[in-house]
Amino acid sequence: MTAWGLAWRTIARSPARSVLAVAGVTVIGALLFNMLLLSRGLLVSFRDLLDNAGYDIRVIAAQGSMAHRPPIADATSLAEAIARLPEVESIALVRTDLGQVSAPGENAAWTPIELIGMTDSKGGGWTIVKGSPLPTGPSAGEPPVVVNTTLASMLHLEPGSRLRLRLTSAGSASALPLVTVRVIGVGGFAFEASGDLNVATTMAGFAVAHGTPADRQAEMVLVASRPGAAAPALAAIARLRPDVRVLSNDQVMAQFNENAFSYFRQISAVLSSMTLAFAFLLIATLLTMSVNQRLGEVAALRALGFPRRRIAANLLWESALLVGIGGTAAIPVGGVLAIILDRILRQMPGVPARLHFFVFEPRTVVLHAALLALTGAVAALYPIWLATRLPIAATLRREILS
């Protein structure tokens, strides 16, 4: 009989204890799996959001960051210069401001919104679910807008609906005009948070809302480089203007990774260590108890000539079986738990609704298995030492006398 077979029989010999042990490893393994998913989930999900926006380079003012973006002076000229670069496929200008909207009518309530002005009709981050996208060229009459689904649902907006819009920039609200805009589409915004109310319009529409002619400013220039030309495009754009920062998606990720996401990574690292410590203690305790209960058997096997390595192999297999079964069961349990936790965390204010905290990756399963296997092996060390180093004659004598 192989060491594996003997270990299996040993585990099956005490079904209640084995079931409890496997259940314990399953719960601990599920938590570990969750922590591992969390450790990279935001990074993977945010990277996915960035990549799916259709742009791989972002240009902001030199003194700004991705979270706080002061306007870039004469962004229009910069955008034109970038667009002329051979490494660049397309560009878009982005501006944002805070405002309020209401349905037409004297007594309608005002609803706070974020207004986004873009030169790109596809928005680099929203998907039209109803109506049409923003026009690429000039449009006559009332500025066209695309509203997000939450706002559309709240104000019962459909393509063709009209809205009153006024910006609420600090200190200048009274000077800003009240404009009527025309809803031409309803869309899902990639970076919108749960409960966010977004309105997107053209840059011309944005200027109308400001009550000024287009002022050639923008907060950000989005750039899509040609395939394989991201690095040269990045370098070429950086050479154009010294007063801007040019960030690749990797650099944007690094910026978020150092700041916003690092908390989750640290929490994940601490909790992962704790769960591994629990797994170690659980397995070590159970195996030690198991060995202590059958010291006589072990001593007899040793007296019969079974070498130490065989005794060690049996215990290692016992540990592997407990960890293997529990760890495998932990994947689906952890998966369900991750879905529930993800749903809760995504309700946090300011978090893009399409951003996930827990993202499944095959490498997480491999890492999970490797960590549990290592923990199982380390946890088996003391029981193995106990079983292989026991004094055979004294143990047999003690067992006879007991």
Add this chain to the structure above:
Amino acid sequence: MPAGAVTALGDVDIRVDAHDYVAITGPSGCGKSTLLHILGCVDQPTAGSLVFEGRDVSTLKESDRSRIRLTRIGFVFQRFFLLPMLTAWENIELPQAEAGAAKPARRDRTRELLDYVGLAGRRDHRPSQLSGGEMQRVAIARALANRPALLLADEPTGELDEETGAQIASLFDRVHGDGTAIVVVTHNPAVAARAGRHLAMKSGRVITS
């Protein structure tokens, strides 16, 4: 408070030949089991030497002593120490597998031994489904699995009633008759009487031989 050193055995010089049947008797604590464990390469004497089949065991590594125990020495214990999760068949087959015997050879030998100890019909029973006498017979079969030159038994009838003990003693006679040397530690005069040699021990010494 630390206990003082105890000399379990002193001035013991015995020789067991290939076809010997030796019974060791004496009061509890006189060193019978210690002597048996030293003879079985389980314990190491603090002084003196043990020579087994011409090799000085005290100079061997633990792994070599394990190999000798596995292939050349059989052990029978008072409490049987069968693995409770294995059947009678599996308990007998286990040492053979450990010794590296091929599966067909193991199968034949296990069947032969179950017949030998009269338990062919109980091959798939676990220890918990066997009586004390049956468990001891399985333990004897296990001890004989790798055709040892020496069979050591420590109070093999200690847990059995008189009649069952007599059956086990008869089985030892048969094993000895088939050419295996036996050293048995016993309190049972009936078992001791069957041995060809009788060592009486007291306070760690052999007083009559």
